Amino acid sequence: MPEVQGGENLLFLTDEQLRQGIEAMFFAYRGFTADPDRILSGMAYGRAHHRAIHFIARAPGTTVNNLLNILGVTKQSLNRVLRTLVEDGLVDSRVGKNDKRERNLFLTEDGVTLERKLSDAQRARMRAAYRVAGPDAVSGFRQVLEAMMDTDMRRQYYQIRDTSS
Amino acid sequence: MPEVQGGENLLFLTDEQLRQGIEAMFFAYRGFTADPDRILSGMAYGRAHHRAIHFIARAPGTTVNNLLNILGVTKQSLNRVLRTLVEDGLVDSRVGKNDKRERNLFLTEDGVTLERKLSDAQRARMRAAYRVAGPDAVSGFRQVLEAMMDTDMRRQYYQIRDTSS
DNA sequence: CATAATATGTCAGCTTTGTTGACATTCCAA
DNA sequence: TTGGAATGTCAACAAAGCTGACATATTATG
Numbered sequence: 001m002p003e004v005q006g007g008e009n010l011l012f013l014t015d016e017q018l019r020q021g022i023e024a025m026f027f028a029y030r031g032f033t034a035d036p037d038r039i040l041s042g043m044a045y046g047r048a049h050h051r052a053i054h055f056i057a058r059a060p061g062t063t064v065n066n067l068l069n070i071l072g073v074t075k076q077s078l079n080r081v082l083r084t085l086v087e088d089g090l091v092d093s094r095v096g097k098n099d100k101r102e103r104n105l106f107l108t109e110d111g112v113t114l115e116r117k118l119s120d121a122q123r124a125r126m127r128a129a130y131r132v133a134g135p136d137a138v139s140g141f142r143q144v145l146e147a148m149m150d151t152d153m154r155r156q157y158y159q160i161r162d163t164s165s
Numbered sequence: 166m167p168e169v170q171g172g173e174n175l176l177f178l179t180d181e182q183l184r185q186g187i188e189a190m191f192f193a194y195r196g197f198t199a200d201p202d203r204i205l206s207g208m209a210y211g212r213a214h215h216r217a218i219h220f221i222a223r224a225p226g227t228t229v230n231n232l233l234n235i236l237g238v239t240k241q242s243l244n245r246v247l248r249t250l251v252e253d254g255l256v257d258s259r260v261g262k263n264d265k266r267e268r269n270l271f272l273t274e275d276g277v278t279l280e281r282k283l284s285d286a287q288r289a290r291m292r293a294a295y296r297v298a299g300p301d302a303v304s305g306f307r308q309v310l311e312a313m314m315d316t317d318m319r320r321q322y323y324q325i326r327d328t329s330s
Numbered sequence: 331c332a333t334a335a336t337a338t339g340t341c342a343g344c345t346t347t348g349t350t351g352a353c354a355t356t357c358c359a360a
Numbered sequence: 361t362t363g364g365a366a367t368g369t370c371a372a373c374a375a376a377g378c379t380g381a382c383a384t385a386t387t388a389t390g
Contacts, residue, residue: 021306021307026216031313032313034315119187123187129313136305138309143306144306150195
């Protein structure tokens with residue numbers, strides 16, 4: 001049990017409060033992924049495909065190596081997913097111009113269509129939650145999430161965020 | 166539901182803002198699970214075992230049926246996880262007193278020890294994030310997460326939360 | 331320049347954890 | 361008391377992680 005120093009500033013950090021936060025995170029993440037999961041379950045795809053499609057849309061021309069750093073999976077695991085997406089004509093994999101070992105990844109027209117469908121659904125969920133909670137809550141939400149990331153992930157997050165527009 | 170109105174109050178709900186929230190959720194969840202994952206990777210367990218242990222600790226005597234509703238997986242999938250935990254002496258599965266079809270689940274002494282180790286690690290992460298973000302941010306964090314849950318999950322969340330102490 | 335070391339991506343096979351289907355046991359209601 | 365519903369277990373399969381081996385391209389070193 002954390003002997004927490006005096007001062008009412010820290011009173012909200014009881015184990016019980018922390019556990020509620022942990023469980024809120026668990027249940028909320030289920031909601032967060034529910035809509036895209038539902039859309040993809042009809043097709044032969046899953047959450048792994050969604051993640052790949054999302055970040056290729058976000059950074060067109062990204063390499064396999066870059067993508068697996070962002071996703072935090074092995075290249076072998078990502079490769080299986082990418083192969084099906086390429087075979088199905090959703091992703092275009094082009095040999096790198098400078099470095100021929102690399103593959104630059106792009107969404108095809110069909111890929112863009114699916115990406116839009118998935119992100120529309122996920123944004124709708126996020127928008128509804130934001131509206132219910134209000135602007136101040138959204139700010140706090142973002143602050144806690146950023147503080148919860150590993151340092152490496154936080155760097156990735158900022159980098160992608162700031163190169164987007 | 167806060168009546169959402171026209172005007173600049175909605176300006177923060179741009180697609181770009183929503184997308185940042187989505188990606189923050191993705192990267193933060195990785196951090197959220199990282200410490201328990203690391204602890205369990207040494208043993209023959211994974212995230213599924215952690216979830217089962219967590220909710221058995223939270224509601225001792227819970228049934229398999231109840232647990233799979235909370236976890237949102239099939240009973241067959243949960244059963245495999247529970248079997249290994251029972252075999253390894255971390256969970257005690259007792260035939261129900263009233264209804265002999267049911268199994269009431271409890272952590273053994275070893276189970277309690279592992280649960281504490283896992284939740285200590287996860288709470289430390291959450292505590293650090295809360296401290297960095299501050300009390301107001303924490304409140305907003307919780308509000309957005311609750312609004313993001315599916316209705317069924319929110320009910321489960323409230324119920325577990327309010328029966329704990 | 332030649333060749334060894336490194337980096338990138340692919341293929342094959344294994345593990346974890348999700349899924350559906352079949353079934354035994356127990357309970358409950360007609 | 362008997363047929364249907366509920367609970368949980370066993371078996372087989374699918375998705376998506378993982379490690380290892382390898383082909384190709386690049387870079388560094390002799």
